[in-house]
Amino acid sequence: xxxxxxxxxxxxxxxxxxxxxxxxxxxxxxxxxxxxxxxxxxxxxxxxxxxxxxxxxxxxxxxxxxxxxxxxxxxxxxxxxxxxxxxxxxxxxxxxxxxxxxxxxxxxxxxxxxxxxxxxxxxxxxxxxxxxxxxxxxxxxxxxxxxxxxxxxxxxxxxxxxxxxxxxxxxxxxxxxxxxxxxxxxxxxxxxxxxxxxxxxxxxxxxxxxxxxxxxxxxxxxxxxxxxxxxxxxxxxxxxxxxxxxxxxxxxxxxxxxxxxxxxxxxxxxxxxxxxx
Numbered sequence: 001x002x003x004x005x006x007x008x009x010x011x012x013x014x015x016x017x018x019x020x021x022x023x024x025x026x027x028x029x030x031x032x033x034x035x036x037x038x039x040x041x042x043x044x045x046x047x048x049x050x051x052x053x054x055x056x057x058x059x060x061x062x063x064x065x066x067x068x069x070x071x072x073x074x075x076x077x078x079x080x081x082x083x084x085x086x087x088x089x090x091x092x093x094x095x096x097x098x099x100x101x102x103x104x105x106x107x108x109x110x111x112x113x114x115x116x117x118x119x120x121x122x123x124x125x126x127x128x129x130x131x132x133x134x135x136x137x138x139x140x141x142x143x144x145x146x147x148x149x150x151x152x153x154x155x156x157x158x159x160x161x162x163x164x165x166x167x168x169x170x171x172x173x174x175x176x177x178x179x180x181x182x183x184x185x186x187x188x189x190x191x192x193x194x195x196x197x198x199x200x201x202x203x204x205x206x207x208x209x210x211x212x213x214x215x216x217x218x219x220x221x222x223x224x225x226x227x228x229x230x231x232x233x234x235x236x237x238x239x240x241x242x243x244x245x246x247x248x249x250x251x252x253x254x255x256x257x258x259x260x261x262x263x264x265x266x267x268x269x270x271x272x273x274x275x276x277x
Contacts, residue, residue: 007238012080013182014237015080018082019085023229024089033221034226037266038063040270041263041272043144049072051115052074052113053075054106054117055076056106056121061089064076073097075106077102078101103118104131104134113143115143115146116139116144117145117147119147120150122241124240124241129255132257136257145274147248148271149269151243171234174235175237183232186235186236189231190227190231191224193216194228198217201214202220205217248271258273
């Protein structure tokens, strides 16, 4: 069922996910390391003093806890029950405002935001182009937007893409299971696939071998908690779309962004663009 630009089963799945994986058990050091990977190309230096911006699809607010101290006001928009988790996590900050809404129903004035970010959201909505355009309308001309979407493996060999296609068949089965079954099946995937492959990558790296070609090597220095969180994220969602850098760039241009820049290291693809003046 599609309501506005959200897929209700996917919203329900993410509410369950973030209630189970609140990120409270994750070390501050690891969370900050991941945050810095996503925000590597974000133009902090170009934000005005006391900047006002949005976190579109905030989930547990795990990124917001690092953004809120740097800005004037941060609006967190989330359609699922995860918003309550975010409220608890961000209770120490007095500059956060919370909105239970989708990308295209966020109660923010058009042309009002100094910045925004939308990480790991657009590949889960029925119409990513519409979602990007909705984000653009909230930004002031010249304001930056940071985006992250799942990549389409266009920079990987054919065998890498084949492995993903096989894993996607597994996702299509797991995503239709009850929560309890999704939780434990992804726990097994994290324990039997993510963890051993990631740690093998770490060993190879220590031996001087490049691990860029190894699937899941990005997790080699991460905790099992992160692996299980991401395994659930990956396999429990009823919707999963992937985009090439060229497709994402074209969508951002169509939404009214310019000066688009990509982060050419994992996670793929992160991009920042500025709303046209």
